[in-house]
Amino acid sequence: MKFQNTGFSRRLATCFAALSLFVSVLAASVPINASWREPVRGKNAMVVADQEIASKVGVEILKKGGNAVDAAIAVGLALAVVFPEAGNIGGGGFMMIRTKDGAAHAIDYREMAPGAASRDIYVDKNGKLITGEGSSLIGYRASGVPGTLAGFEIAFKKYGSGKLTWRELVEPARLLAVKGFRLESWQAGDLGSPRSVLAKNDESKRIFQNNGKYLAEGDLLAQPELAQTLGRVQRLGAREFYSGLTAKMIAADMKAHNGLITLDDLKNYQAKERTPLIGNYRGHQIITMPPPSSGGVVILQILNMLEAYDVRAMEYNSAAKYQVMTEAMRRGFADRAVYMGDPDFFAFPVAPLIDKKYAEKRGATIDLVKATPSSTIGPGEVPGYESMQTTNYTVVDSAGNIVVNTYTLNNGFGSGVTIKGTGILMNNEMDDFAAQPGKPNGFGLIQGERNSVQPRKRPLSSMTPTIVLRKDGTPWFGLGAQGGPTIISAILQGIVNVIDHQMNIQQAIDAPRIHHQWYPDQILYEPFGISPDTKKLLESYGQKFVGRPQYFAGATAIMIGEDGVRLGAEDSRSPGAAVGY
DSSP, rough: OOOOOHHHHHHHHHHHHHHOOOOOOOOOOOOOOOTTTTOOEEEEOOEESSSHHHHHHHHHHHHOOOOHHHHHHHHHHHHHOOOOOOOSSEEEEEEEEEEETOOOOEEEEEOOOOTTOOOOTTTEEESSSSOOOOSSSSSGOOOOOOHHHHHHHHHHHHHHHHOOHHHHHHHHHHHHHHHHEEOOOOHHHHHOOSSSSSGHHHHHHHHHHHGGGGGOOTTTEOOOHHHHHHHHHHHHHHHHHSSSHHHHHHHHHHTTTTTTHHHHHHHHHOOOEEEOEEEEEEHHHHHEOOOBBBBBHHHHHHHHHTTTSSSSOTTTTTTHHHHHHHHHHHHHHHHHHHHOOOOTTSSSOOHHHHHHHHHHHHHHHHHOTTTOOOOGGGOOOOOOOOOOOOEEEEEEEETOOOOEEEEEEEEETTOOOOEEETTTOOOOOGGGGGTTTTOOOOOBBBGGGBBOTTTTTTOBOOOOOEEEEEETEEEEEEEEEEEHHHHHHHHHHHHHHHHEEEEHHHHHHHSSOOOOOOOOOSSSEEEETTTHHHHHHHHHOOOOOOOOOOOOOOEEEEEEOOOOTTTEEOTTTSSOOOEEO
């Protein structure tokens, strides 16, 4: 069941008014029917993305002989055209790859703070956060140096099939930008609002809002400037974005509007390969993203704590299960706030945090019938240190290569800025830093000094592309999500739903969820997800709930069946599609 009654922006506005923190939460007024939905079947391969056009682009690349990495790059570039809310070349993210030989690779192409950024750059002379234009959320100063094309370049050169050229992977996106695509109702609603961040920037307003004469369902959205940018990248390679005409245009527009990004920032940007985190839950290997993603660490911590309980016996939506999960989330997010940041800037205690003995000690304080106030929960004692608008898509090819990619502009349409002459929407990822350490960001997350703003530093992220193996070591399913910090709880519960509750992959990501992130000290829950009796029982334990339920996060996943069939699942909360062949 897809939500057709409202646009993303209006759903986001509803959630923001209700919660004042979950900018990337998706709300709607209809229930999710997880019980009857079956995943889409593909005998050979599968692509699942938040826009059906992009999923079809990926499948065509696979049919031409490309592998999952080739398809993932083409999908990502296509989403930059047909899903401007989050698809991008002006943002960044993370790609998790598991090749058919069993090797796992993590590519970090997270945005970086410009060289002119500083710890208190978003704080005024009175010590208060700057709001509006010039803040970490809106306008030219909100953007980090984009990483998407640099990350895709690494993936293409090292893990692509070698059968298709870079030009072939860029061409579908370029053609979509030239010819345009027809807007669906939800997307027209997103674009057509005078309150949209797009209305604050002349170039964005011209392109996406037709100079205030809003586009309607079925209208054609062509993006000729973006097509020209993609054409340059197609002919000259990804580095054109960082040192060619495109880079010069970005730097010039930034300078003209008191932005932070310079030509040197672009020239010096580098994507990085990181060592994937490997955990284990009930005998299943979990391969997930390392820092500066916080999600992998937090998910493994929570799974380690849950392993001490018979979650299956507790039943899916019982008070006992929600109590244990809430308390484990509370502790995982408390550690996130203090310990986590860019590993290139701080010694980071990853191995101790995901150690099962640490989880045993951390989980020993969980009371099955009493909530632990977040005010009494601090970070755990780690034995030693080692030397929200987002979109996710998942690809599995015929050889068994798996790619889970999560990338973002942060909020819907990012900073609202489109660089003049390029068609590039820019991110507002500077808000993922702790603009004021110890105080909540736009998602309500408390973050510590380790995630303070520093030049050329990468902000902490919740993006968590993850791959799960069967007990025999063969690939089982890959999944990722959108939704700010609720990404973490969405991936966590997707894993638990499959392993503990034996749901099929579609049911696992459709099923109602809860979310707790330490502060604010309250449970976010979804409509029809918790019965009134269960809610009252949890409240008697001392748990607090947000004022009213909201749908949150949106996942994509692919499972490889025991018969080899690819089973694709697109979240009911999202507008995309699974396409296989």
